[in-house]
Amino acid sequence: MTADPRTRPAPETDPAALPYFTAPVPHDLPPNRRRPTNPWVGAGQPETDDATRADVHGTWSGPVAGHRPGAVRDGTARGVLDRSVPVDWSMVAKLRKLVSDEQGERFAPGTDDLVREEAGKEAINRLVKQASTDRRNDGKAGFTTAQREALKEAVFNRLFRMGRLQPLLDNDQVENIEIYGHRNVQLQLADGTWLTGEPVADSDDELIRLVQDIASRTTSGSRPFSEHNPYVDMRLPNSGARLAASAWVTDRPVVVIRRHRLVQVTLDHLVELGMLSPVAASFLAAAVRARKSIVVSGAASAGKTTLTRALCDQIPAGERIATFETEYELGLQDLRPNVIAWEARPGSGEVGLDGRQAGESTISEALRRSFRYNRSRLIVGEVRGSEVWPMIKAMESGTGSVSTTHATSASAAIRKLVTCAMEGEEQVTHELATSKLAYAIDLIVHIDLSYDPTREAARRQVAEIIAVAPGERETGYAATPIFARGPDGDAVPAFMPGEYQELEAYGFDRHGFTQELAAGRTGTSAGVRS
Incomplete structure (x- = not known):
């Protein structure tokens, strides 16, 4: 793959170790890629194993009870949750209510979450200690250290987490x-x-x-x-x-x-993971830099959002980006300093005179307002229905947009988007919807998701890259396979339209494409295998 002219920071971890496509998740992720499992670190000193002395200290700072990310089951390297310490959920509910009532009396609405959490930890420590003492006063065994930690963790999660x-x-x-x-x-x-x-x-x-x-x-x-x-x-x-x-x-x-x-991911990472060949990656990277509008299609969990993040990584660093999603998924605002991320918000209550519920905020409205924000790239995330019209408008603006949709093939993605366009607006004919999409979309990249039982692993691979253009009278568009599905399901070079040869100026490995195309036609190669 032709090197990206931009300077890119070193990846956070060895791409070969990334588990998204073929292997389990590593447990030794760097600190900025994982969340601490114990919210009580720093709340106090570790408790002793002696139940009586631990009640005196009354803090929780040890590992999460029963959470063993490296646990092995059935001789395979599968991480499973092994909660070896049972939790009394009725006790959790009781303690949660006590802490919740206490916080309701102590804090006014709008109090900072961190303040509430710190006060919650102190209250949970105190109440669990009291509960253990009460058990001993009733002639029962007090909580062990592990039981206290499990109980505190469960109450805290119920109050402040999920x-x-x-x-x-x-x-x-x-x-x-x-x-x-x-x-x-x-x-x-x-x-x-x-x-x-x-x-x-x-x-x-x-x-x-x-x-x-x-x-x-x-x-x-x-x-x-x-x-x-x-x-x-x-x-x-x-x-x-x-x-x-x-x-x-x-x-x-x-x-x-x-x-x-996989949040901070590049096309180079995905090449090393076997999702696509270096030549296909160089083509897509050049297409993004040349401001081609791209739709990524595939089944649920196929890796559409991951590939979209990798494509957006190819946007030059100085460009101002806006993203529009029903729920934040792309996360580009966490990776770049110049991203405005809009998220749709449902309304509630009665419908107003404008036909909308109070508080409702739509992607269409955000897109319309974004033109006042000096954005050079407009990216509409997943298209499931009415989002297709903001996607079309973003692509018509010429910014080089990227979107995703669920479909079984690249051609099926076009039919799916036509249906969405017809359902999203009244009096939109099939001809109008097709024409709009044919002029707006430049490329469709389809990802296949399969499962290899011999390796007990999911396999995600780019299977097609087609160029879309206005054309044939019957369909309303022309679809040209630039990379077609090869014998092994991989996307292999098929045909290079004249207008895409210009991508060589943006880093496309045209020579490699020609070599693989010739090798495939002579039967010496079916393309790069993942």
Whole structure:
């Protein structure tokens, strides 16, 4: 791949060790890539193992009870949660209420979260110590050190974090969490395998209350979750995860949490992981620099957001970027100093004269206002429906936009976006929607997700890169495969349209493309294998 003319900082970790595509998550991530699992570090000195002496100290600063990120099950290197210390969840609920009531009396609304958390730690330490003393006064055994730590952690998580979900979010090896009713918890690990997790609530009603509590304190403002609003989508604070939940319209409450573990990622990283060839990477890098508008398509968890981050890494450092998402996922604002990240916000309450609920903020409105903010790149994140029109407007502005959508192939992505455009606006015909998209989109990059049972690993690879242009009367567009699906499912050189040969000036390895194309036609190679 042709070197990027920009100076790029060294990657945070060896790309070959990144687990997103073929291997479990490493446990030794650098400090800036992981969240401490114990919120009590610094709250006091470590307790002694002696239960009586520990009650006197009454602090919690040891490791998280029962959380073993390096645990091994069935002889494989799979990290699992092994909560060896059982937690009395009824006691957790009781202590949570006591601390919550105490904070309600002590603090006014709007008090800084850190102040509340520090006071909460002190209250939890005191109340757990008292509970242990009460047990001994009743002739029962006091809490052991491990039991106290587990209890304190659980109460703290229920008050200030994600409750019983928090240990799963703290485990770097858990990639996706799916909950079908409070008892059925399914965990997908980084290698693509699934495990059954412990319940995250004692009833479906408690699970709903947990989601409602989380939704009420998201960083982007409270998001309603009730019988009148049976769906909720939100970004979980401080976790790099996105939560989607539904209840009342499903037989049981359903919660799905997706985690994004590769945030600072480059095309070079993805080449080393086998997602695409160096030649394909050089083509995409040049396309971004040349301000081509790109749609990344694929199935859920195929790596669309990860590839989009890598593409955005190719935007020159001095450019001013704006992102527009229903829930923050790209996270470019955490990687660059010149990014404005807009997030849609649902309204609540009655509908006003303008037909909108109070407090509602849409992607379309943010995009329209962004033109006053001196942005050189407008990037609309995931397109699932009406977001297609802001995407088209961003691409029509000529900034070189990038978006993602769910589809089974590059051609299917076009059909999907046409449908979204027709559903998103009244009186939009198929012809108009197709014409708009054909003029707006330059390239579609499709990612395939497969599972290799021999290696027990997920395989993510770029399978197609097609050029889109206005054209054929029947379809309304022309789709030219620049990289087509090879025998092994990889994207291999197929044809280079004349207008894309100019990308050589932006770093495209045109010579390598020609060599691989010729080798493929003579049967000596099917393209670069991942």
